[in-house]
Amino acid sequence: MYAIGNDHTGVELKKIIKKFLEEKGEVVKDFGTESTEASNYPEIAEAVANAVAGGECERGVLICGTGVGISIAANKVNGIRAVCCSEPFSAKLSKQHNDSNIICFGARVVGSELAKMIVGEWYDAEFQGGRHQTRIDMIADIEKKQK
Ligand code: RB5
Numbered sequence: 476m477y478a479i480g481n482d483h484t485g486v487e488l489k490k491i492i493k494k495f496l497e498e499k500g501e502v503v504k505d506f507g508t509e510s511t512e513a514s515n516y517p518e519i520a521e522a523v524a525n526a527v528a529g530g531e532c533e534r535g536v537l538i539c540g541t542g543v544g545i546s547i548a549a550n551k552v553n554g555i556r557a558v559c560c561s562e563p564f565s566a567k568l569s570k571q572h573n574d575s576n577i578i579c580f581g582a583r584v585v586g587s588e589l590a591k592m593i594v595g596e597w598y599d600a601e602f603q604g605g606r607h608q609t610r611i612d613m614i615a616d617i618e619k620k621q622k
Contacts, residue, residue, distance in 0.1 A: 480506035485538030520548035570600035
């Protein structure tokens with residue numbers, strides 16, 4: 476199951492990406508918002524990040540105006556490797572090398588076709604492990620030192 480969430484800027488793009496993932500056969504749990512009234516992206520980020528870090532959802536998608544704030548907030552949850560991507564190359568490599576478990580982008584930055592390309596490349600990519608796992612373990616060690 477995939478998690479998806481957005482602030483008020485990403486309501487329409489969220490619907491498009493949710494459908495895109497559903498058409499790939501994924502079940503998508505939608506954490507909202509459905510409202511274009513101003514909302515606070517950290518709340519959505521925390522809900523989606525907890526669902527992914529806790530194992531309820533395999534991976535997640537987060538959308539705000541730029542993708543920046545919502546990725547910063549998601550990365551505060553231990554175990555989350557959220558990336559903010561505006562193009563598909565980084566999205567693909569973020570899965571292959573960094574095992575990104577949440578992808579973020581900006582509804583004010585990317586159009587719907589580019590957003591689908593970003594999510595599509597990320598979805599299809601596989602984590603390559605090996606030396607990349609060593610570095611991810613090092614990231615986890617940073618988290619442990621913060622406690
Ligand atoms: C909301 O205006 C905007 O700040 C938010 O969507 C996001 O871009 C923050 O990083």
